[in-house]
Amino acid sequence: MCSDPNCAHEPNLPEWFVDDLGPLGVPYTKPEDFAVPPKESTGILFTEDHEKKGYNVKEIGDGVYWVSSGWYDCMFVRTGNGVVAVDAPPAIGENLLSAIEETTDEPVTHMVYSHWHADHVGAASIFGPDIKRVGHNKTRELLERFPDPDRPPPMETFEKDEVLDVNGVKIELSYKGQNHCEGNIFIYLPKPKILAAIDIASPGWVTFRDCDSSDNLSGYVDAFDQILEYDFNTIISGHVSKTGGRADVLEGREYMHDLQALAREALETVDVAYFAKQLSAERRTSFRWVEEEYFSACTNYVTKRMLEKKDPRGRTWAERLSGADVMTKHNAYWALEKTRLEKHHNGYVKRGNVHPPKYYV
């Protein structure tokens, strides 16, 4: 039983539920603490088709199909003599085979890996051992280094740009450097103007927590600009339950720019000494507490300003991007940490000064 009288959780808590850690743990929230996402942001979720089959498949261009399980999506391309699958998220899993069989008798002959992450290509083995697997050199290197029987490494790899021509259907693959992770590529079909850019922009929704766990935040933000250089009508993001367009990418980029600017401002404004000075001589070794409070203060500085900011039409980020109220604190922390490490560092110790200064009394 939960001991907190204000707790929103069910009275018979599961055995694994930990709620008594206090400041040693993270706080729980209630659904009512956040806005209800509008129906238009939930795409194919809650549709009859999805509830019956567990997935939706839709032709979004000539021979190009989008498959979604709701929170994960991928695509495949019919070439007239074989199907090219782009990603195979385990959340869609064997339903991807059903989706392909629902639309064509052509066998799957190729699979393109957007990046090496298990949540997007962790069902790559469903196509059997004989197909051609294509991806970036880094994807191959990472999958050879961290082997997974369900993610056989791509053996046809490239460094910068590659055109995959399957039965005359051209698919442009491009790597513009590390963003969300190393080896994450853009997959573009010039004729129907469809772009798959996985784990960057999420149409209608805020980016997932910690800026989608992006290894390199500067590269991740640059990727929005790289997407906008393409002439595309439809973008596939790998997530949420719908495809998007240019306006979604512009909106996602604006959110990230706001976040980066406020992270820089917080790093220049919030004073670590304020917390360090609270340590008594007996507690002077409690550096980790100082760091904890400093980062909490920086994160709250950014989160409050992000959530209060309004666009020229008077809309807040939570009104523009679903989930912004839930995720912004996590994205704020990530933006702070990555800005601190990737951008110019404000301040260094001058000759003769001592770091850290003696704050305690």
Ligand SMILES: [Zn+2]
């Ligand atoms: Zn990923």
Ligand SMILES: [Zn+2]
């Ligand atoms: Zn993802």
